Each structure stands twice: as structure tokens, then as C-alpha cells.
Amino acid sequence: AQGSIFACSGFGIPCAPIASGIVARASVPRQFTGLPMVAAGRRHAAMAAFVVLASFALVGSEATLPRHALGTDDACDAEAGSCAVSALQIDSIRRAPAAAVAAKEENEDSEQRQQQPEEDESDTNWVWSRSEMDRQQRMEKARSMPFMLDLYRTFAPRMVEHCVEWTAFFWPMMSFWSQEVLRRVEAMPADADAVSMEKLHKFAKNASYLMCDFWFDPRNGTEWSEPVTEYMQRVYSAPATDLDMPMLDGWFRNVKRMKKLWAADSCMFWADSLMCDLGIWSRERQGSKGRDGLCWDRVPAPEYGFTSFGASMMDDRKTAPESFDAYAREEYNECLEQPLDKADLQHHCPMFGHYHSGFLNVSSWGAGYPAGSSQYNQVLQCQAKLNIPASASTTSALVLRPWGGNITLMDPPEDERAVGIDFNFEIGKSIMDHVFEILRERDEWRKSRHYKNFKKAYTEQSEKVKAAKGEESP
16 A cells, blocks of 8 residues: 555656645645655545555556567557557547547557667667666566556556656756756766765755755745745855755745645656756756856746646646646746757657656657767766766655755754645545546557457458358458
């Protein structure tokens, strides 16, 4: 049961924004503070929504899918950009089950062909091994549990879609913290002593946390803007050799604000894994623009909260309407030489190609940089200093606090229950509605496949019987 509750944190990027949003506004008990939770939800009926979503962040479909779609390396089924459950990945979260089935049927003729990914997955310097991916996602138990693996493979293709929207929404924080880590990595000699390397790793870990906290945003227009800007300015003004991250004290050490000081473990895994890729990427897009200061404090905060599954994951902002373009971020041009581009986001999300195509039924884990290119070499050099991918892994925690684990941004409060994360029932219902819609799509596809397989087998057998009797086929 505890494994199911924490499953969302076990699947990095796919559920990073969702895990965060659930904790922020869904049915998480008020007393939950990010510590191991065994029975904290027994008094909350809505906890069911949380438990289910915690389970499906890792999901998929192995037990009842055609065997040819389930190779030794979770190979995708064929057609351009789709896997065995292609309808679950390529269609919108809002599409009806019938439409999903239709999409699968349209591709039926090409179902037997193996997908040929664009990226060169023979490059073991860039693409991580299957054992490394399994270790990071803690797949050892799921591999021996068909039901758990079924969940992983059903939802993973859908959850990774959120990477693009999350990155677009939180670009200022992602850009700032990844570049600050990169600046210090590049200043660190390759032969630095162990103590210096440990301090660098600790700085990067704390930066991952700050990148993933929804409210730690310098954009102007919220009560957090000024204090966060002042904090970031201290880090920005420090020399690249300064590896001491300032403590979150003063304004931040307040019961109301500490309730919002948390980050999803899944998001932190993503940030830990891709810190170098994100730093190179965001530094290129920023160019020389906005280098006279922090810059992002001159950009207005979004009117709407980060919206997923039809609900805002931020309790201080309303849900974005369906007509809202999540990628039209003209305000970012204040700090970017190269405007944010949806195609570029989709190209790299969700893992810059460090995962094999087909892993957990996801047709593509994004693409990195051409082998031998300047960016390629810079990423690998940075990863070597940060010990990536070995240093990155999901944990059994759903969320992390700034005083917990190996995060050292704040001293623990005297009473952790007093600063537990608040919850909201409304978003839990919205999430569950969409979860069941995905499950219906899956079941409709399965019924369609089973019927087609039966019909095909019946026809073939009829042909054989008639041939044996010397009868003409109709």
C-alpha cells in the first residue's frame, strides 16, 4: 500500500507537475509534511484519488497488450511516434475513448513494424542503460508485478506530455537555477578534491529543490516576488567559486509560507538528472539578453496557475481556460534572445534522449544534441562533475521539504505538523475524472484489439478448414 502511495514519486518527469499539484491542492491530509506516510489518509475519502494518481504516475500496459509490443526493452509498436497504446500518448487528455480507439485503428496496417527513433541510441555516452533507468525509477519490484507494470505503462505516455507545459510555465526558475549550477560546475577543476566536489553536489541538490517549488518564483505580482528575487540576487551576485547556498530564513520562516515550501520528489529527480542539459539549453536561449541582473523579476507572474487535468495546481491562481495558449510567453522575451519555442520544448522533453525509446511504453524520451557538438560535449563534461546519472534517482518520498533528507536550505521547524501541506478536495475530483477517462480509453482500445484479433484468428481458421475440405473461400 505504501508503495502505491509513493509510486508517483517513483517516476520522474511524467508526474513531476502532477505530483506537485496533488500535494498542493488535492486530498493530502493536512498533517502530511513530506515524511513517510503509512496511514495518514484513513480519515479522508478523497485520499483514494491521491493514492490512485500516486500509483499511475508510473503506468502502462503489459499484462493484456499484444506480446509483440512488449519486447525485452519495452520496445514501441511501430507507427510514427506511437507505441502499443499509442492512443494514450498521441491524443489529447480530453479526447473521448472512441476517438482514441479510432486513432489506433487508423494505424492498424503498420502495427507490426518496429519504430526507428531519430536519436542514436547506440551512443552509450548519452543514452543511459536499461539497468540505470530501472534503478532511477526503482523498477525492480514493478518488473515482477504485472499489475504495477500495467499501471506504469498505461499512464507514462500521458504523464510525460506535461513536461512541455511545465517547462514553459516555470522556465524562469528552471533557467536561473540550472545556469547557476552550470556556472559553478564550469568553474570547478576536473581534478578538484572530494570536499569541493561534495559541496558542488550539495549546491546542485538545493538548486533542484528551488527549481521545483511552485511558489519560489521571482516574477513580479505576488507576495513571493520580492523575497525570492532578493534571495536569487544573492546567489547570482556570488562568484562562481561560492558553493554555499543561502539559508531560507527571515521572511520564509513563517508558518503560512513554510506550508508552501515543498517540492515533488519526481520533479527533483528530473532536475537532478537534467541539470546540465537544462543549463546549456537555457543559457543558449537567453544569450546576452538580461545579463545585467536577475531579469526575471521584470517579468509579470502568470495570471493563471499551472493547469493540468483541468484544474489549477496552485491555490492562489485560477485555472487556465482551454483557449489559453500555454506556450505564448511573449513576456519572456524581456530575458531571452531566442524566444521560447514549443517545437524546441517538444524536441527535448521529457529527458533529452537520455532514456531509450519505448521505456515504459513511451515512444520518445526527447532528443539531446548531435554527438560531438559543443553542447553535447559540455553536457557530458558537466554530468561527469555532478556524477550524473548515478547521483540522480527517485526516492520513496512523495514530496521533500527544505529541511529534509539531503536538502539543507532550512533548519527543521519545532513542530512539523504545524507547517504541514494544505489540501483541497476540488482538484482531487478533477484529477480522478481524467484518470478514469484515461482508463476508459485504454479499455476501449483493448476491447477493440481483442475483437480484431479474434476476428482475424476466426477468419484464418475458417480459411484453413475450408481449404482442408477443398471448398472455395468466400
